[in-house]
Amino acid sequence: MGEPANPDLTAVQPPASAPTPAAERADLRPENIQDAVIRLAGNSQDGIQSAGAFLARLAGRSDQDVMTYMTIPATISGGPSLFQVRIGTGEVLSSGDEADFLVAFYQHSYQDNIDFLKEGGVLLYDSDNVEPNLDDKRFVYVGVPITGLTVEALGGTAKDKGKNIFVLGLIAKIFNLDVEKLKKVITEKFAGKDVSIVNTAMMAFQAGYAFPVGKVLTHRYQFEHIPKTGGRAQITMDGNQAIAYGLIAGGVRYGAGYPITPWSSIMEILRSEFPKYGGIFVQAEDELGAVSLALGFSYSGYLAVTGSAGPGISLKSEAIGWASMAEIPIIVCNIQRGGPSTGLPTNVEQSDLHQAIFGSHGDSPRVVLAASTVEDCFYIAIEAARIARKYSTPVLILSDTSLATRIEAFDEPDLSKLMVDPKPDLTPREGGFKPYDLDRITQHVPPGTRMLDGKYPLVTGLEHDEHGHPTGSPKLHMAMTAKRRKKLQKLAEEIPVPEVYGDQKGDTLLVGWGSTYGPIHDAAKMAREHGEKIGALHLRHIHPLPNGLEKIFAKFKRIVVVEMNDQGVYGFGQLATILRARFCEPKIESVTKTDGLTFRVREILQGVFPGKFVSARGYSPNRSVSSNGEQDIGLARAESISQGVG
C-alpha cells in the first residue's frame, strides 16, 4: 500500500450499527494510492477467481504491476476459496502479506480471513450472509446485501450466480477503475459464448457499479497512473500458461501427460494448442505411459514434454533414468504440491527438489531448473528445451502450486527472436558414426535417418559401449557414467552466475529458488530499508549449479537459504543441503517452513533475524513465526485454510 496515509477519508458504518466517529479509526485509506492488496474470499463455485483474474488483466492493461495469489479447495465442488490481487504502480514482487481490502461472501470467509486484513483496512461484506464483529474497531466496515441485490438485478432466475461480477462493479466504483476497459476484459472472456451470458454479466456489473457506495464510503481511491516509458505491452497470464506457451516458443510440439493437480492445466492447453502447430499431445493411460510416449516422441526426433506433480513424477522416475542412460532428451515439468504421497493436493511446497535431482535408481544425471516468477516460467521452458537438445539429457522444470495458479503481468516477449524450429535433423550420417562416442557430447540419431555405412544405431538402457552394444565391462561402465555426468559439468560452465539483488557484500545473503523469489526479494528490500546489509540471490539452474557462486558467498558473513520444505533430519532444507555439500561452507544456514502456504515477507524476516526484526510494515510482534522448522502451532492453525481430501 502507498505509504502516506491521507486521513480525510470517512467511511460510514452499515445502517444496523452505530456510526463510528472518524477519530476512532486509525490509518484511514488515502485517496491516491500506489499499491493495494484486494482479497476476495468465498467458496470455490462463486467465480471469485474469474473476478480476480479480470482485475489482474485490467491492471496489466493499465501499465500496473500485478500479482495474485489463490487457494483452491481440493474438494470437487464447494469449499472455501480465495483470490488475492496485489496491484501496484511500482514494482510488485510478492502478493502481499496483508490485505488492504477484504471482500467476504460468507461468515466463514470473514472469520478465516479477517486476520489477514491490515489494521485500518476495509471489510466489504455480503450483509445477507455475514455478521461481522463491529466492536472490533481496527477495520472499516462496508456491508452491502450482495446476494439480494444480485438476484434482484438478474431477475431472480440465476440464484446468486453473478455475485462475483456484482462485486467487481462495486470494486470498480470504489477504486475508480477504468470501467470501459474492465467491461472489455469481461466481454472478451465470454467471447464465443451465448450473448445472454455477456448481457447477464453486464447487468450484474452495472448493478454493482451503480450501488450508492457514497452512502457507506465517502471517498473513493485512485491508483496513481505512472505510464511506463519505452516498455513493451504487458501480458497477463498464470504460471502454467507461461510454461505451456514457453514450450511452444522453445519448439516443443509433442507431449503426453496424465491429469493431476496442479499440472493438469498445462496438458489441457497443450492438448488444444499443439495441433494448431502440427503437433500432438496425448492424454496417456497413466504416468508411466505418459513419460514413455514423450520419450517415443523425443526419440523420433521431436523434443517432447511430459509433466505431473510429485506423485506422478515418482511413477515416471524409472523412465527418466532410462533417458539419462540412453541419452534421449525430454522435458519433465513438476508442478510441486505438498507431499509426500497424496499430501496436500492444492497447497504449495518445494519438497521435490531432491527427487528432481536424485529421483531414479543408479547414477542418473539430469538437469534441474526452477522458475522463479510467472514470466520466468515462460523463459525457463525455452531454456529447458535448449539444454535438452544440446546435451541430449532429461531436463526437469520445477514450478509449484503458487506459480501455477498465480496471475502476473509481465513485458511482452519478443517472440520473433525466441521461436525455435522444431524440425528433426534427418540428414544422412557418414560412416563410422558412434551413437555414444566417449569423446564428445552425443545426440541420438532419429529413426528415418540413413546411415551411409549401413550400420544402424540402437539406443538402450543397458550399459553399452560407444556403438550401443550391451556391455558389462567395468572400465566401460566407469567411462560411460563419467560421460553422462560430464555433460552437466560442461553445462555448469555456460550458465551465467545470477545477479545479487540489494547489497553486493555485507552481513546476510538470502538464497532462494522457485516461487519464493517475490517474498525473499521483498524481505531483502525491507531489511535494507531498516539498515541491514543484506542481498538476495535466486537460483534458476539448480542442477548443475552455476560455477562461481563461491565468490558471491565469500562476500557475506551469513548465507541463509529460504525454502518451503522441511528442515530434514540434519536441520537443513533441501537446497541448503545441496549447497552445504557443494561448498562445505559452515556459514550456510537454513530457514524452512511446511505449512503449505506461500512465504509471507515477515515470516522470512523473523526466520532470518530471530527476535531482532520487528519494525516492518504491518508487522505485529505478537504474531509468531516459523523458523527453521520450529513451527508455532498457533500460527499454523490461524493461517490454515480448511481443505477437503484430494
Place this chain on the structure above:
Amino acid sequence: MSSEDRGQKTENRFSNMSETTIPTGTVEAGVSPAIPPREKLTKKAVTADHPTWCPGCGDFAVLASFYKVLEKRQLDHEKIVTLAGIGCSSRFPYFVNGHGAHFIHGRAVPLASGISLARPDLHVFLFGGDGDGFSIGGNHLDHGARKNINMTYFIMDNFVYGLTKKQTSPTSPIGFKSKTDPTGAIDQPVNPMKKLIAGGATFIARTHAANVVHMMQLIERAMDHQGFSVIECLSECVEFFPDVFDPANPKKGGSFELIQEKKWDNTPEDELRHDVTDELAAYKLAQLPFPGVFGVFYQSDRPTKNALEKKWIESSREKTGNASDLQLLQKTFDRMK
C-alpha cells in the same frame, strides 16, 4: 528460416512426409553424389549381433521369419524401427540392424506409440514376451489397443519368465511348477486373445514358432494392417518350460489347427468358416482349450488414433488460416494483453 517457412513445414508434416524424410537414393544421386544409391535389402544387411538366446529357443525362428519378411518387402532400411521392453525376447532389437530402442520393462507400447504418432513414415515393430506384455505392461497393451495406434506388436509367449530363470508368468497354466510356485501355479492365466479382443486391438492373430511360413504370413498381414496389430506366438523356452507347445507342433506329434477364414464365396462350406470381423466369433475361438487354433482371430478397420489426430491437426490448422508458428503464438499473446 523465416517463420512463414516454419509454419508451412509444420503443416506439411503429415500431408507430405518427404518434408522430414530423406528422398530415395536415385533422386538424391543426381543432387548429391556423396550419397550412395540404395542397395537391395538383404538378410545380411538387417542382421546385427548374434542372438544371446539359449540354443533351441523358439525366438530364433521368429527372428528368421522377420529377416525374411524384411527381405521380401524391401522396406527402406532407415524406416525400420524395432523396439522392445525387457525380457529374453525383448533382446530382439539388438539382433536386427536397424534403428531401434531397448526400453524399460513393460513400457514399449507407449514408447512405440510416440514414435508411430509423430512419424507416420516409419515402420514401427515391437517385440516382447508374455511378462512384458500381459503383466507389467498389461495396462499399456489395453490402451494401445483401445486407441488403435498404428504398430506391429509381436509377442513371444513362452508361459514362463526366462530371463530371471523360471518364475510363474501371467500365461503359466495352473499347476505349472516354478520357483515362485514350487507346488504349482494357482492363479488363473491370462488368455491373450480374449484380452486383446476386449482391449479393442484391430488385428489379433496367433501363431507358433515352429511354423516359419505361417509366422511370415501373419507378420506381413499385421504390417499391412492400419492400426494396433498384435501377434501372439507360442515360442518355446527349452530351458524352463520345454515341450509345452508340442501339442500344436506336428513335428512333435501335435496338430497345428488353422482358422479357416471366410472367403465370402457363397458356398455352403463358407458358412462354417470364421468371419474375422465378428468379435463374438473371435471370442468363441479364444475359448477353445489349449493348444487352441492359429491364424487371424479378429480384424477391424476402425480408424487409428494416427488418422484421427491427423484429422484434428488438419482442421485446427485450417481454422488458424494456416498461420505460421510465430503468427499463432503472437495471436495468443495478443489475447493475453
